[in-house]
Amino acid sequence: MVARYSEHIELRTAIEMLKKTFGVRAGKNTTEKNISEALGCLLTKDITAHRNVPHYAASAVDGYAVDASSTIGASQATPVSLEPSRYQWMNTGADVPYWANAVLMVEDSSMKGDALLIFKSLTPSANVRPLGEDVMAGQIIAREGDTVTPALISLFLCAGIEKVPVFKKPRTLYIPTGDEVISRGKWLSDPNPKSGTVAESNSLFIEASFREWGFDVDVSPVVPDDPALLKEKVSEGVGNYDVVLVGAGSAKGRRDHTLEVFEDLGKVIFRWIRMKPGRPAMAAEIKGKPVICLPGFPMSTTVVLWSLVYPLLNLLSARDEDQDHLIKEAVGCRETWNTKLLVQHSSPAGIEEWLRVKTAKVGDTIYSWALTSGASVLWALAEADGIALLPATALECEKGMDVTVWMKRKVDLDKRILFQGSDDPAIQLLVTPIRRRGGDFVSRAVGSMGGLAALSRGECHMAAAHLLDDRDGTYNDSFIERFANGAKWERILVFYRTQGIIVQQGNPKKIKTFEELCAGDNVFSNRQPGAGTRVLFDHLLKMAGRSPSEIKGYEQQCTTHMEAANRVFTGLADATLGIKSASDALGLDFIPLAEEPYELVIPSVYMDHPAVQALLDSLGDREWRETVGAMGGYRWTD
């Protein structure tokens, strides 16, 4: 089969193809709008003032209209006195009478009986706003292509203009599709949605984004995976709207009918973009209208909205703007930062990649790191400080590589500390207490050893450890000494916490001891090398005389307690080692094994950092301790 459309093209190419196909439509869709409704619209013609503003010679001040010649020689020392018939009170904006040609400021006068004492000599036209001072009738006050701003709206009124000719903003319809997609109301009212279903959430993202951008979008009910129905809906859509967006169905799955529908109804322009996420985007021209298929995963939808739909909406609005600026605008970029990559990142070859990144400044270096690159993870977008678009040429991105970040939210780097180290849910709860105290706190769960190593490399302000030295049964001392390598590091004991075996609810495998965990064909969910919990597991294994090769799932590398416990919860594993709060959060069974100290480690040089101070203060926060206490498995000594 000969491909009748381009596949796997670059984003820039895709945008150019949209321009080429729909550029001719831009600027054809015009209307007249009342000035009060024209905000943000683009004018289709030059606009000339209907009236002079002001429409008479107006006093520019509060004071007295006089003939300038009557003030000659007046000064503080030699005031001139005028009888009532030769002056007249003027409020600012009052009509200067024909016999006067200047206005004396009230500050430069006083009254003596009914005579006006003048303390300042005036030139003709002093303090008089001539007719047309602001604009003159017939003057061009705005031009074709200009955006209607608050100032212009106000000026239009003054100049006697009621309506202005503008380009219509395109109206968009979004059609979500999929048998598995559950409407918002149903999703929220059902406490236990069926497996295999998903909330129709993309429309909320789309509606909110359009609102931020100043465009209108309607959302149709969810269309099931039925090509005939989808065809009907898309046909209807292009009849009533300027742009139609179809949610999902552009991949190669059995229910992906969008391509066939687009081919039936019109002409596919391109399919698949060389970017990640967002690859399965598709565009068609149907009855002259642009129809875009948004891939279903939330981050894919987002990226295609930013990079293709927003530029298209602007194109159809006749707004002349650089692509780079449009994409930054779509993303909601408030500033552009130059950062260094904190963590090595592998980017696919020949593909632009959209990273959701977090930022922190350690010493003089502004670091950024990717939260995740999965298209299905919406949290990362919500949590990100900003977006980095890696070029197609980026492959193995080494630590320290320059990365440009489009910052979406306010970040005060001087008040933010970066924590790397052992994961703990109680620590996550510290963020708000810290923020209330004027600091800010971001964290990466890299395990106890990973945190100490990052600290020794100067890649964070703070680490946390609960590392058992199996030579002498001590915690942390030998590890911290080794990583600090002579540097002065402070240690703060936050709490003791209970580690244990987390098993499925009801403990179906009857695991009571560590020995029983190792026996039989139990599948274990392990943590990453360097995690304190893995160190503990290896120690217990050694004590039990077992070798890692005997343990099914030993090669598993979960980076948090919750992730490991989650594998137990979903049946992918029978047991894991972890803290009680993680077990409790998922309603799993817990067999306590040991209590361990959880210590923060902070280089002395950072002790004065405002966020460190806020954190130390927050460790005594009553509300926080109550919440953590209620989670179970934590003990304070103070």
Place this chain on the structure above:
Amino acid sequence: MVARYSEHIELRTAIEMLKKTFGVRAGKNTTEKNISEALGCLLTKDITAHRNVPHYAASAVDGYAVDASSTIGASQATPVSLEPSRYQWMNTGADVPYWANAVLMVEDSSMKGDALLIFKSLTPSANVRPLGEDVMAGQIIAREGDTVTPALISLFLCAGIEKVPVFKKPRTLYIPTGDEVISRGKWLSDPNPKSGTVAESNSLFIEASFREWGFDVDVSPVVPDDPALLKEKVSEGVGNYDVVLVGAGSAKGRRDHTLEVFEDLGKVIFRWIRMKPGRPAMAAEIKGKPVICLPGFPMSTTVVLWSLVYPLLNLLSARDEDQDHLIKEAVGCRETWNTKLLVQHSSPAGIEEWLRVKTAKVGDTIYSWALTSGASVLWALAEADGIALLPATALECEKGMDVTVWMKRKVDLDKRILFQGSDDPAIQLLVTPIRRRGGDFVSRAVGSMGGLAALSRGECHMAAAHLLDDRDGTYNDSFIERFANGAKWERILVFYRTQGIIVQQGNPKKIKTFEELCAGDNVFSNRQPGAGTRVLFDHLLKMAGRSPSEIKGYEQQCTTHMEAANRVFTGLADATLGIKSASDALGLDFIPLAEEPYELVIPSVYMDHPAVQALLDSLGDREWRETVGAMGGYRWTD
């Protein structure tokens, strides 16, 4: 009397006083909102997910659910075959069945009869999104103080959250005041509003600005200058709204009752800010609510809205943001540019000044210049590329001084040319034809001589001249030669235009000849030194054997034809010299005197500039020639 409030304070002090007085109210006004209505609101609490997302182990791809162990050894060369009971088709997002632990991508398979051929070996959990991959039930997904974004709204829905606790945005009432203020509808329907009246236009600016900022404002009907009525309205306002804005009445005029009303009802916090425009701003606390008086001139209102009201609205919304960022946000700054001042500017001592500036790049220098500094001129705000806030320490700002500009609109400096020279209404009409051809054109009316001088200093790309050499009656040649001083300058004859005497309608002074203009007590409206029209006037004066001292108004310096004609129209002068189109525009009488060539002068080095090319092409634009031809007084030779 002891002042009970601060007067003439700095802007920063005023903001601090608002913070001190109303900061305690910030964060008290909370509510619950449906997630779809919470966009842009700030959360009052940490939000935890109600559900795991996804809430089951989901296939991440389209393909086949299998047990990973059944794929061991599979490759393109050594496919593994599975019977139907050991695989199951999965759409993306489908529920992975309990007996499977991995999903084979459809691309890595083919069918042979009903057997599945597997071309790739899988590890357990390959292409499976574990339960809670995105977020886990109980996980904190947004924190106190975070702004609700499109991504968060969508994530809230997925996580089963219907409503979120947010800070209420303050509701604002704007009360326009003034006997002279005419409502919008009345203003537009009356073709000849009375002298001394003004349109109620500030509310349009306020409404549009609030819409851009995402805040609500209601506008009350205009309140006349009556302290009792204003008192009633303000009392009512603070009862029903969080913020009340009062339009005007804070100066020292006889109708300025706002101070007295504020003092009666509550506590005045400050009056008068050391900035220009915007000086007569005033703030009070009435029944615990902030009430701000906006000075009446449009630019004063604007500046106070930007610098005090927007920060106040953010304060009351509990949004923690830098003042600098807030003001830039209020202004609508899209980029910050470093520029050099093109024209000397005198700024008042000890006062911050808000300039509305235009920009252009000549050679390697980005220049900016102030359009006007008058508070009453709204056009300058509409026309400005950006805003420059001069510090209080700036006094005599020399040419070339560094000025930071907050750019409000897109300007492509490489496509823009700066024209300085002789003013002509027909040239102003060229902007749109030039823009349609991909160029951009900005101009300063500085007179023929001023333009040539600017050109010789490298301060523009182009000048225009119609300068009569009274030694030999030639036009332009000698002047251009002198200013070019050896540099290669191209000359383009645009048209011939008719100069003449502009007199009042009906010619009440019966002026028929230049001689008659000079006779009697006629008041003349002159142009600035260096203007071609002034050169012509001086020439005619000399020919008539008259001296400047005999001419009343000779010292007047209007910078455009329209400004000069306007003085005749308003009766400030009996006659001026100017072009026919200016006379016609105001319906004045015109006595033709001479036809002069109007030439553009462009250094050869700029001839390739895209906007010069666009301009040269535009000189033949049919629509433009028709419009200019209809204006009268222009003649083409080609």
